[in-house]
Amino acid sequence: MxxxxxxxxxxxxxxxxxxxxxxxxxxxxxxKLGLNGSAFPSCVPxxxxxxxxxxxxLAPPGQAxxxxxxxxxxxxxxVFHVGLLRDPATFAGLRKDGxxxxxxxxxxxxxxxxxxxxxxxxxxxxxxGIAAKQKCEASGVLLxxxxxxxxxxxxxxxxxxxxxCEELSGLGEHEGDLPPVSExxxxxxxxxxxxxxxxxxxxxxxxxxxxxxxIHCAMCEIVCPDLCLVWEEGEKGGRFQRELTGVDYRYCKxxxxxxxxxxxxxxxxxxxxxxxxxxxxxxxxxxxxx
Amino acid sequence: xxxxxQKLAFCTGDEAVALAERxxxxxxFELDSAHGAAAVCYGAALGGARVVGTTSSEGLLAALEQLxxxxxxxxxxxxxxxxxxxxxxxxxxxxxxxLCARDAQAVxxxxxxxxxxxxxxxxxxxxxxxxxxFCTRHEKRRIQVFDDAEAIHHFxxxxxxxxxxxxxxxxxxxxxxxxxLQVSKAMEAARCVIAAVFAELENITGRxxxxxxxxxxxxxxxxxxxxxxxxNNAKDAGVLSPNVLRPFPAEEFRRALRSLKAVTIGxxxxxxxxxxxxxxDAATGPKVFNETSEAKPPAADARPGLPPLAAAEVSRGMxxxxxDEATGRLKVELExxxxxxxxxxRVAPGHGACPGCGAxxxxxxxYKVLEGDVVVLFQDGxxxxxxxxxxxxxxxxSTIHSAGPSGAATLSGLAEASRSKDITFLLITGDGAMDAxxxxxxxxxxxxxxxxxxxxxxxxxxxxxxxxxxxxxLGHSGxxxxxxxxxxxxxACHLPYVxxxxxxxxxxxxxxxxxxxxxxxxxxxxxxKILSFCPLNWGTADDAAQPVxxxxxxxxxxxxxxxxxxxxTITYDPDxxxxxxxxxxxxxxxxxxxxxxxxxxxxxxxAIQSETDRRWARLKAMHEHPEL
Ligand code: SF4
Ligand code: SF4
Ligand code: SF4
Numbered sequence: 001m002x003x004x005x006x007x008x009x010x011x012x013x014x015x016x017x018x019x020x021x022x023x024x025x026x027x028x029x030x031x032k033l034g035l036n037g038s039a040f041p042s043c044v045p046x047x048x049x050x051x052x053x054x055x056x057x058l059a060p061p062g063q064a065x066x067x068x069x070x071x072x073x074x075x076x077x078x079v080f081h082v083g084l085l086r087d088p089a090t091f092a093g094l095r096k097d098g099x100x101x102x103x104x105x106x107x108x109x110x111x112x113x114x115x116x117x118x119x120x121x122x123x124x125x126x127x128x129g130i131a132a133k134q135k136c137e138a139s140g141v142l143l144x145x146x147x148x149x150x151x152x153x154x155x156x157x158x159x160x161x162x163x164x165c166e167e168l169s170g171l172g173e174h175e176g177d178l179p180p181v182s183e184x185x186x187x188x189x190x191x192x193x194x195x196x197x198x199x200x201x202x203x204x205x206x207x208x209x210x211x212x213x214x215i216h217c218a219m220c221e222i223v224c225p226d227l228c229l230v231w232e233e234g235e236k237g238g239r240f241q242r243e244l245t246g247v248d249y250r251y252c253k254x255x256x257x258x259x260x261x262x263x264x265x266x267x268x269x270x271x272x273x274x275x276x277x278x279x280x281x282x283x284x285x286x287x288x289x290x
Numbered sequence: 291x292x293x294x295x296q297k298l299a300f301c302t303g304d305e306a307v308a309l310a311e312r313x314x315x316x317x318x319f320e321l322d323s324a325h326g327a328a329a330v331c332y333g334a335a336l337g338g339a340r341v342v343g344t345t346s347s348e349g350l351l352a353a354l355e356q357l358x359x360x361x362x363x364x365x366x367x368x369x370x371x372x373x374x375x376x377x378x379x380x381x382x383x384x385x386x387x388x389l390c391a392r393d394a395q396a397v398x399x400x401x402x403x404x405x406x407x408x409x410x411x412x413x414x415x416x417x418x419x420x421x422x423x424f425c426t427r428h429e430k431r432r433i434q435v436f437d438d439a440e441a442i443h444h445f446x447x448x449x450x451x452x453x454x455x456x457x458x459x460x461x462x463x464x465x466x467x468x469x470x471l472q473v474s475k476a477m478e479a480a481r482c483v484i485a486a487v488f489a490e491l492e493n494i495t496g497r498x499x500x501x502x503x504x505x506x507x508x509x510x511x512x513x514x515x516x517x518x519x520x521x522n523n524a525k526d527a528g529v530l531s532p533n534v535l536r537p538f539p540a541e542e543f544r545r546a547l548r549s550l551k552a553v554t555i556g557x558x559x560x561x562x563x564x565x566x567x568x569x570x571d572a573a574t575g576p577k578v579f580n581e582t583s584e585a586k587p588p589a590a591d592a593r594p595g596l597p598p599l600a601a602a603e604v605s606r607g608m609x610x611x612x613x614d615e616a617t618g619r620l621k622v623e624l625e626x627x628x629x630x631x632x633x634x635x636r637v638a639p640g641h642g643a644c645p646g647c648g649a650x651x652x653x654x655x656x657y658k659v660l661e662g663d664v665v666v667l668f669q670d671g672x673x674x675x676x677x678x679x680x681x682x683x684x685x686x687x688s689t690i691h692s693a694g695p696s697g698a699a700t701l702s703g704l705a706e707a708s709r710s711k712d713i714t715f716l717l718i719t720g721d722g723a724m725d726a727x728x729x730x731x732x733x734x735x736x737x738x739x740x741x742x743x744x745x746x747x748x749x750x751x752x753x754x755x756x757x758x759x760x761x762x763x764l765g766h767s768g769x770x771x772x773x774x775x776x777x778x779x780x781x782a783c784h785l786p787y788v789x790x791x792x793x794x795x796x797x798x799x800x801x802x803x804x805x806x807x808x809x810x811x812x813x814x815x816x817x818x819k820i821l822s823f824c825p826l827n828w829g830t831a832d833d834a835a836q837p838v839x840x841x842x843x844x845x846x847x848x849x850x851x852x853x854x855x856x857x858x859t860i861t862y863d864p865d866x867x868x869x870x871x872x873x874x875x876x877x878x879x880x881x882x883x884x885x886x887x888x889x890x891x892x893x894x895x896x897a898i899q900s901e902t903d904r905r906w907a908r909l910k911a912m913h914e915h916p917e918l
Contacts, residue, residue, distance in 0.1 A: 014644070047676070048644040048826050188463050188683035191596025193640030196682060201645055218627035222658075222796045223835065225650035227639040231631040242631045251639035255646035255825075255832035284639065288594065 005059035006150065009071050011090045012054070012080035013200045014046040017139035022054035025143060028156040029058050035152075036065050049201025049253050051084070058152075072180035074098060078146050080127075080139065083200040085110045092181040094120055101145050101165075103127035103138060108274060109168065116172030123149060125165045194251075194289055198226065199277060202254030206277055207267045209246050214266035216240045220258035228252045230282045246282030250289070294441035294494045296434040303426035306394040307344055307370045307419075309435050310401035313442055316340040316368075326730045328353035328369060329696035332360050333703025335367035335416070336464065336690065338454045341703075342401060344370045347377035347423055354380060356693035360416050361385025361473055363464065366408035366452075368401060370419045372427040375517055378420050378535075379559040385473040387413070387480055388536040391421040392518045395433040396533070399497060402436075402445065406487045409450050412479040420535070425519040434495070445494060455688035456708050458663040461598045463683040464690040477537045484534055502542035505529040513547070515555040515564060527554075540567035596638055599686045601663045601712075606633050609659040609804030619854050620808055622801040630658045634686075636666075641684040642676040646832030648823030648839075649673050649746040652793045653718065656744060659800045660807055664714045665690070665704065669697035669727065671720035672753045673746065695727030698734040698743060705739050714807055715741035721761035721819075722751030724776070728760070735783040738814035742806050745776070745817075748824035756827040756882075763847070764901070765886050765894040772901050777819050781853045786813040789852040792821035794839030798861055802852055821848045829881020841876035844869045846906040847898075851913070858912035873899050 008025070012018030019041045026039035035058050042053035055071040073093040079102035084090045091100055096117040104110075105126045116122060125145040131138035144160025147153035221229050221244070228251035234240040259267045270276070283289065299309060316339065331343035345353065350371045360367070361384060369386075371378065382388070389404055391397040397419065404417035421427065436442050455464055484501065492498045505521065507513060510528030521531035530546055530553075532539055543564055547553055555561040608630050610623045636657045643650045649672055667690045668674035674691055677684040692700050697717050705715040717731075724731060724745050731743060749766065751757040758767050760774040781788045787809040791799040799820060806816040821842060823835040830838055842848045843862060850862040864870040874895060877883040886895050912918040 047642065047672075048832075050642045050644070050676075050679075188465070188678060188681055189593070189595035190461060190463065190598055190683055191638040191686050192593060192682040193638050193677070193684035194596060195593050196640035196642070196680070198640065198642075203645075216628055218631050221631055222627050222655060223651050223793070225643060225645075225647045225654070226641075227635050227637065227650075227654060240628070242628050244631075248639070253645035253832075257646055257651075257833050257835055260833040260836060285596075288596075 005057055005063065005065065006076070006152065007071050007074045008056040008058070008076040008078065008146070009074040010054040010056070010078045010080065011084050012052045013084070014050045014052050015048040015203065016052075016080045017137060018052050018080050019046060019054050021139040021143045022056050025146070025153070025156065025158065026056045026058070028158065029153070032157065033152075033155055034061050035059065036061060036063060038065055038068065040069055042070060049198065051200070073177065076101065076146060076150070078142055079103065080142060081200045082108055082110060083197070085112045086197055088112070088115060089181045091116060092178055094178045096120060096175075096177050099123065099149055101125065101142065101149065103142055105129055105274065106166070109171065113171045114173050115178070117174045117176065117178060118172045120172050121149075122168045122171055123165045124168055130164060194285055196251075198251050198253055199249055202252065202272060204254075204272055205256065205269050206249060206252060206254050206272045207247060207256055207259050208270040208280065209244070210266050210268065211245070213264050214244055215264045216243050217263065218242070218244070219261045219263060220244070220267055223257045223261050225255065225257070226251045226253050228284065229258070230284055246280065248284040249277035249281040251284070293496060294436055294445075295438040296495070297437040299433050299435045300430055301394055301433060302428055302430050303372060303391070303394045303397045303421050304344070304428075306397040306433060307342070307401065310398050311342040313436055314340060314342055314401065314405060314446065316342040326696065326699040326733055328356050328360070329693065329699035329730065330703035331367050331369060332356065332365065332693065333700035333705070334707040335365045335703075336363075336454060336700070337456050337704045337707025338449065338452065339707035340405060340449050341367040342370070342405075343367065344372070346371070347373040350377045350381055354384070356696060357381060357384035357386055357416075359693035364414040364472070364476065365416060366405075366414055367416045368404040368408065368419060369416065370397070370401065370421070372421055372423050374423050375557060378517075379557070381418060382536060382559065385415065385477070386536065387415050387417040387477070387484075388534070389417060389419050390518050390531070390533055390535055391419055391426065392521055392531065393426055394429070394431045395497070396499070397421050397426065398433055398435060399491060399495065399499065400533075402442070403484075403487050403491055403499070405446055407480060407483055410480075410483045410487075411450065413476050413483050414452065415473070415476050415480065420518065422519045441494065445490065455665045455690055455704065456710065456713065458601065458665070458688060458713060459598070461686070461688035463678060463685050464688070465678055481537055484537075499533045501532065501534045501539045502546060503531050503533055504546060505531075507546065511551045513550055513553050515553060515560060517556060517560070520556065538563055538567070540570070543567045544570070595683065596686055599634055599636060603634055604636060604657075605661040606630075607661070608633060609800060611804050611808045619857075620805045622804045624659075624797055624800060624804075627796070633658055636660075636664070636685070636687045637677065638684045638686055640682070642679040643672065644824075644826045644832075646823065646825040646835065647672070647676075648793050648835055649720070649748065650676075651835070652746045652799070652820050652822045655793060655796050655799050656803050659804045660714060660716070662712055662714060663687075663710075664716050666716045666718055667692055667697045667701045667704075669695060669717065669719035669723035670753070671723045671751070673718055673720065675753055695723045696730055697723070698727060698731035701741055702734040702737065702739040705741050711811070714810060715739075717741065717743045719743065719745050720752065720759075721745055721747040721749065721776075722754065722757070722759040725751075725760040728776075728779075732779070732783060735780055735785055735815050735817065738785070740810050740813075741815055742810045743815065743817045744803070744806075745819050746822040747819050748822045748827070749773070750824070750827055752824055752827050764898055765891065766882060772897075775905060777817070777853075780817040784856065785815050785817060787816040787852070787854055789816075789818045790820070790848065790850055791818060792839050792843060792848065792850065793823065794821070794836055794843070795850065795862070798850060802861075805852070805854070827882065829884075830879065834879065838876070838879045841871060841879055844871045845873045845876045845902065846870065847873050847876060847902050849906060849909055851909060857916055858909065858918065860909060860913045873902055
């Protein structure tokens with residue numbers, strides 16, 4: 001950081017406070033520490049549940065800031081939702097000596113981390129667990145972990161106890177800097193949105209389906225904005241011609257409109273614990289989307 | 291090739307366009323506003339029609355926001371602009387090819403050239419034929435017109451079959467890619483095509499249109515550079531005047547100016563470009579590369595999407611519409627909701643709307659009952675954005691994005707270009723874009739095209755951070771006047787069918803949509819206003835749609851009714867079922883309106899209540915009296 005700038009990317013989902021955290025960091029660095037700095041939000045306005053990216057550039061006082069807009073490469077990437085790690089775009093461009101900080105409970109080590117540079121630093125912090133216990137914002141916990149990890153940022157006033165963080169090693173297998181990713185261009189293919197994974201849009205709850213109770217009335221289907229309920233032909237000779245078989249949680253954003261609408265209590269709100277959605281998901285496109 | 295038969299005419303520039311239009315055999319359109327003209331032409335051109343449109347200085351300036359989109363979508367069409375040069379200069383870098391006509395003869399001839407240039411597969415760009423707003427436009431001159439349909443046809447060839455949303459067997463997401471790279475490549479390719487087309491035209495007419503026209507330039511030491519008819523007026527000097535302004539004839543200018551001592555140029559924008567062209571001739575300084583001409587286009591997504599939906603797959607007879615011969619009204623019988631689960635979705639999961647978004651639920655309900663092929667134009671807003679975010683498309687039928695809030699005009703052009711009676715043309719718009727494009731939507735309503743305008747009304751421009759729109763009620767986000775009653779505005783256009791509905795009453799909504807489709811196919815334009823939940827900007831829980839929407843209709847703030855051939859029918863009457871509530875019961879459910887319940891705002895609250903009561907009483911009177 002002495003001679004070059006520090007580039008930090010916040011990877012998040014609308015509603016988790018990443019834009020605010022990025023802005024707070026940059027403004028403290030500029031106004032309090034006298035550094036040169038900028039904060040750039042990827043999308044304004046921020047839709048709830050949509051992928052959100054915020055970029056912070058910092059440079060020593062005498063050094064002019066280079067670059068603006070979205071960061072293709074970064075020294076640090078802070079991931080607000082562990083589900084985002086499923087998309088390689090989340091950590092694209094991480095430098096080989098970079099730092100990845102992600103929010104997840106203890107023991108959660110997604111396989112995707114193998115794609116990180118072998119020489120990068122990886123830090124996990126149970127931001128949501130800590131936030132729930134201390135009745136504070138998880139975004140503040142993540143910001144605190146970031147500031148604790150970089151000596152220069154300790155004086156911002158955000159740094160938290162480094163003991164909250166776990167430094168993981170031996171995960172990454174990539175050699176050198178990670179390449180940046182680019183979005184596909186040209187005419188989009190029909191229905192190609194099915195490759196998107198929207199599970200990160202859920203904020204702690206999901207609808208849990210009880211087939212025994214279901215009367216297959218389709219009241220839930222007609223109000224579900226995310227088109228993620230799976231229907232099949234009913235069993236031959238059975239009571240129902242069409243039957244609801246479950247929810248494809250890849251697309252379910254957890255709005256719980258189905259729960260609110262169901263007349264038979266066959267859809268119930270349930271706290272989402274790790275692995276729950278994967279265990280109960282019924283795929284809409286089993287032959288296409290893995 | 292042999293010369294084609296011609297005959298004399300005596301006409302103005304405007305009349306020359308009309309003659310060219312007639313002889314080309316393009317489709318004629320009755321247009322509304324200047325802004326709408328380019329949008330209607332765009333729609334018709336998207337439909338594969340050969341379009342020759344006309345506009346003025348004001349029209350060109352008003353259409354400016356659309357021009358780059360139309361070029362980016364690579365849709366050939368011809369727009370004649372009888373315009374001031376100051377207006378023309380604003381359109382220089384919009385990706386359109388620009389031909390300049392100095393007299394009525396050139397106007398006539400260049401329209402034929404423009405069709406052929408724009409339609410060339412390497413070019414596929416819209417072409418502007420510019421002529422003077424005053425002189426050329428109004429001066430009658432002796433011209434030669436073609437008198438040989440067969441030779442014209444031979445010259446123009448068949449209109450090429452470019453991809454169109456009307457080809458419902460091969461649907462696509464027609465989103466203009468504003469990628470300068472592909473447009474500038476097409477523009478470069480146009481240089482050869484233009485030369486070849488002009489040569490062919492000269493061959494059959496005997497009239498030459500050099501890219502850069504030179505008058506008395508032989509041995510000249512000085513010259514003036516002038517556009518259009520001005521070039522005809524200069525007498526005592528050599529004159530250079532481009533017949534092609536885009537792509538800019540830089541090389542031709544360099545060659546023509548090389549031996550001159552001085553050159554005078556009519557206007558600054560032109561002077562700048564000629565200077566830039568000469569600069570390259572100086573052979574000093576750095577070599578300049580044009581990045582876009584060297585770069586490779588980015589790759590398209592390699593992952594497969596979903597197969598297109600055939601009309602038969604989605605037409606499952608979920609709403610049976612019959613006509614009551616006695617009353618002339620339509621009756622709809624809906625299949626039960628569970629049966630509708632067999633209808634494949636025209637919109638796929640994986641879109642990026644907020645959790646609980648009612649606009650998506652609305653779209654889902656609309657699609658359940660629509661029968662047959664539909665071509666959907668999404669006007670700018672949340673729905674257009676979230677269904678095509680990050681290079682992916684959630685659509686499985688042909689969809690189009692409009693250039694600005696001119697969707698109604700564009701869709702009307704497309705509907706007119708369609709020869710098929712089987713396609714339903716549907717405009718999906720938020721209240722924000724509807725507000726911005728209201729003039730053109732009403733113009734389309736006045737022309738009564740066979741199309742549907744369905745508005746998901748969430749009372750604000752949600753894609754622009756919840757700015758207020760015509761639907762935003764008094765006191766919400768600081769609004770100081772009442773929401774417009776758009777259903778009544780459209781009712782006053784005397785459309786065959788106007789309705790209001792809400793996604794909170796799916797069956798009622800679907801019944802009305804089915805009727806609307808029937809009227810759109812058989813009688814003309816229909817308009818539906820559909821109250822749709824927006825948890826993000828209403829400040830509610832994601833699952834609060836039902837109580838909030840229910841309170842909006844129980845308070846009569848958003849009454850549910852339909853106007854069928856002028857007869858108003860209230861379809862849900864909270865008075866009759868004793869469910870009538872004060873508007874405060876609705877407002878208290880949303881975060882965005884909490885402040886209206888404070889004592890300090892009691893006047894606003896009272897004003898909303900009185901206006902609601904007044905409109906409801908009026909509506910009831912209309913319901914009761916067949917003549918109202
Ligand atoms: S609303 Fe409830 S009972 Fe009806 S289909 Fe859905 S889950 Fe089953
Ligand atoms: S919570 Fe229910 S209604 Fe909401 S997206 Fe998931 S399945 Fe659909
Ligand atoms: S802002 Fe409102 S309308 Fe837009 S996607 Fe979100 S919920 Fe839907």
